[in-house]
Amino acid sequence: MADSDRKIHDSQTLVDGNLLAAKAFAAAGVTLMFGIVGILVTSFAKRAVSIVIRFLAFHNEQSAGYAASAYGYLTGKAGLLLIVSGPGCVHGLAGLSNATANAWSMKLDKVAAVEPFSKFSAKATDISQIPKSLFKVLDQALSGRRLVLDLSNDILHQTVSLSEAESL
Numbered sequence: 001m002a003d004s005d006r007k008i009h010d011s012q013t014l015v016d017g018n019l020l021a022a023k024a025f026a027a028a029g030v031t032l033m034f035g036i037v038g039i040l041v042t043s044f045a046k047r048a049v050s051i052v053i054r055f056l057a058f059h060n061e062q063s064a065g066y067a068a069s070a071y072g073y074l075t076g077k078a079g080l081l082l083i084v085s086g087p088g089c090v091h092g093l094a095g096l097s098n099a100t101a102n103a104w105s106m107k108l109d110k111v112a113a114v115e116p117f118s119k120f121s122a123k124a125t126d127i128s129q130i131p132k133s134l135f136k137v138l139d140q141a142l143s144g145r146r147l148v149l150d151l152s153n154d155i156l157h158q159t160v161s162l163s164e165a166e167s168l
Contacts, residue, residue: 015165017127017156022047023165024131025080028138034068035082036061040153045082061088065095072099078141123150127158131168 021044025033032054037045049055058064061083068079081095122133130151137149160168 013162014159015162016043016159017124017130017151018044018047020127020160020165020168021130021134021151021156022051022053024134025138026051026053027131028135030078030080030138032056032071033080033082034058034064034071036064036084036088037082038084038088040084041082044151044156055082062094065093067095069095069099072141078138123152124155127155127160128164128168130155 025048030053033045033048034056035041035045036058037055045055056064056067058067061081064083065081068081070079071077072079079095079099122137124130124133133149
């Protein structure tokens with residue numbers, strides 16, 4: 001395929017926020033995430049698993065939160081907790097508060113509810129902000145801080161061209 005043909009094909013191929021976030025996490029070295037897959041995060045979880053990020057499923061967010069915080073403590077890597085909003089976020093706070101009390105590294109996806117427990121929060125408000133926000137949060141997490149990255153459903157379902165996604 002000629003380079004000009006490839007550029008046309010890339011500009012017509014669309015990447016959604018789910019895949020963009022999954023690829024950004026993988027590029028940042030994330031290989032494992034914890035949580036419960038609910039309707040709003042199913043697409044992201046599928047994309048992450050498809051690019052070899054292992055997902056450990058739990059029966060409730062509290063257990064997943066404790067596992068993510070312990071993983072962060074034991075490995076020195078960020079414990080990624082994937083949960084839905086509302087009650088899922090509230091139940092995930094147990095693990096985050098455990099990580100906070102022990103100064104362990106962990107991330108949760110809801111900004112407002114976890115501000116008392118986090119040192120830094122980011123919320124992507126557009127698909128183009130996903131990689132930058134994600135890397136900023138992961139960079140801060142490795143310094144022992146508890147962090148929040150909120151990727152809302154509407155952002156995860158926005159799309160950009162493949163060439164634009166690669167430039168982000």
